Amino acid sequence: MKSKQDLKIIYCGYHGLYISALAGYMHILDIKSTQGENEAYLLAWMDSITRTRFFPSGNLFYLGLDKDYNEVYSLGCKNAFGIIEKAQKGVVAIHHNLDGKIHHVDISFLEGRLCRLVLDHTHSSAICQRMALGYLRHYARRQMEKILKRVLLVKEALKDGGLS
Amino acid sequence: MKIIYACYGGAHTSVTCAAIHLGMLPDDRVPGSRDFYSIPFYDKMPNAQLGTPRFMGIDTMGWEIYVMGMGGDRKLVTTAIYSILREYGLDENKFFIVNALVTLSPITSVGGFCSRKLNLVGLGRPLTIYGIRQTYYVFVDIVKRTKQKQQAYIKAMYSNV
Numbered sequence: 001m002k003s004k005q006d007l008k009i010i011y012c013g014y015h016g017l018y019i020s021a022l023a024g025y026m027h028i029l030d031i032k033s034t035q036g037e038n039e040a041y042l043l044a045w046m047d048s049i050t051r052t053r054f055f056p057s058g059n060l061f062y063l064g065l066d067k068d069y070n071e072v073y074s075l076g077c078k079n080a081f082g083i084i085e086k087a088q089k090g091v092v093a094i095h096h097n098l099d100g101k102i103h104h105v106d107i108s109f110l111e112g113r114l115c116r117l118v119l120d121h122t123h124s125s126a127i128c129q130r131m132a133l134g135y136l137r138h139y140a141r142r143q144m145e146k147i148l149k150r151v152l153l154v155k156e157a158l159k160d161g162g163l164s
Numbered sequence: 165m166k167i168i169y170a171c172y173g174g175a176h177t178s179v180t181c182a183a184i185h186l187g188m189l190p191d192d193r194v195p196g197s198r199d200f201y202s203i204p205f206y207d208k209m210p211n212a213q214l215g216t217p218r219f220m221g222i223d224t225m226g227w228e229i230y231v232m233g234m235g236g237d238r239k240l241v242t243t244a245i246y247s248i249l250r251e252y253g254l255d256e257n258k259f260f261i262v263n264a265l266v267t268l269s270p271i272t273s274v275g276g277f278c279s280r281k282l283n284l285v286g287l288g289r290p291l292t293i294y295g296i297r298q299t300y301y302v303f304v305d306i307v308k309r310t311k312q313k314q315q316a317y318i319k320a321m322y323s324n325v
Contacts, residue, residue, distance in 0.1 A: 008251070056243065057240055057243070058239075058240045058241070058242075058243030058244040058247060059243060059244075059247045060244075060247045060248060060250075060251055062251075073251075075244065075247075077240070077244070078237060078240055079237075080235055080236075080237045080240055080241060082214070082215065083214050083215035083233075083234060083235050083237075083241055084215065084240070084241055084244045085215065086213075086214070086215030086216045087215040087216070087217070087232065087234070087241050087244060087245050088244055088245065088248040090215065090216045090217040090232075091217060091245050091248060091249065091259075092248060092252065094166065094217055094219070094228070094230065095252070095254065102248070
């Protein structure tokens with residue numbers, strides 16, 4: 001029987017930071033509610049990740065291990081989620097000596113059009129950057145419940161062995 | 165060791181390069197139109213298969229040759245592929261992704277659009293073949309450069325032993 005350690009869960013968003021990283025972090029922390037302390041903690045974490053890391057889209061961003069020791073990543077797919085999902089799975093599949101499964105979770109639908117536009121300015125001039133980050137913080141707070149819902153669905157599917 | 169020839173749809177230029185690499189098409193002359201009909205996957209990749217690597221064959225050096233359609237964002241998809249390889253601890257140098265999307269004759273693009281998007285295979289396929297035959301030596305050149313890279317890699321590998 002294959003061990004659970006073989007599974008990589010990849011939360012995919014537009015840039016792979018912010019919303020998708022937040023979803024990945026909720027997954028790792030096994031959060032059940034986004035109220036009170038949890039919300040403040042998650043937003044602070046999102047800010048710190050924004051300040052300290054910058055990965056160009058397409059690069060896997062390792063977030064950590066969840067409670068079942070599955071590796072959790074975030075990935076920036078822009079608008080090519082379907083192609084990247086197939087490409088990564090296909091490349092792993094053609095290396096027959098590789099054990100393990102990857103599961104991609106598309107979280108990009110939780111990033112609205114304005115959010116995507118703003119995401120493009122997170123690494124431009126200082127003023128644009130500050131405005132963008134402010135908006136993203138506000139947006140993340142509004143979307144937190146929806147993100148958590150999606151994460152809980154993924155966890156439920158994992159528990160039922162429904163992830164292929 | 166694997167080589168992936170990648171283009172937009174994975175149906176024409178990448179398949180042509182892979183076929184030249186594998187010796188299914190000649191590299192010293194422009195093949196006839198009929199020759200293209202016998203190449204596996206030529207003008208047959210459905211849009212739903214974008215991103216999936218398709219096995220074409222094994223070359224004389226024992227390397228596996230694949231074709232892949234990467235859509236409009238080839239750079240992003242390539243980065244994502246190398247990224248997952250790194251996570252699995254694989255040597256990126258053993259995995260060549262070759263860009264087969266070159267400046268084409270517009271006839272090829274029109275043919276590809278007719279065949280793949282509009283499903284007008286009878287009209288589109290001959291147009292793609294006509295267009296590819298016009299710029300055939302560009303593909304031969306891509307394959308030659310890939311083979312040189314392959315040989316350089318093997319040479320470097322043996323010099324380290």
